[in-house]
Amino acid sequence: QQKVQQSPESLSVPEGGMASLNCTSSDRNFQYFWWYRQHSGEGPKALMSIFSDGDKKEGRFTAHLNKASLHVSLHIRDSQPSDSALYFCAATITGNTGKLIFGLGTTLQVQP
């Protein structure tokens, strides 16, 4: 069973709209979470990390972590066509990035 599960598999939003991506861990011990974004033909790039309960905002991107429910989300406001990409959630138990587990990803398409 995938330890880090992402939903939806794919998502389409209009330009200027809000995109919401979800990630759930099946392992209660996961404590450290990252969001990565991968454009076609490139390697993934880190968007943001979140280690504490609550919200973390960076520009148009807001991550939310609820450790009790093992749920982390990423919200992208004012979505742009350049946000179209594959988004990965990743998590570790101890913070050791050698033990980072990636989800299968959510493909976001922003329609102009």
Next chain:
Amino acid sequence: GGIITQTPKFLIGQEGQKLTLKCQQNFNHDTMYWYRQDSGKGLRLIYYSITENDLQKGDLSEGYDASREKKSSFSLTVTSAQKNEMAVFLCASSIGQFAETLYFGSGTRLTVL
């Protein structure tokens, strides 16, 4: 800023062949990683190295060898390529190994005929 350079970008091999992928980083990062990306399967860790000459196995190390002879370079060898194998191999680096951001290269796409 720094950059991670992976060579070659495309690699075509024959079944049973030994194939080597190379990765260089100029971030001066201590930790380097090799991931495999298959369509629909996310990223899976093959090997990582926390310093020169160190090697740590990931979940997918069987069928692969790795080598970290210098801080700036990390190579991966597919010991016996499998027919119909197709995947992207991604190299990454981070400052340390705890709660650090990973910086990825653009990948080597492997096709085995």
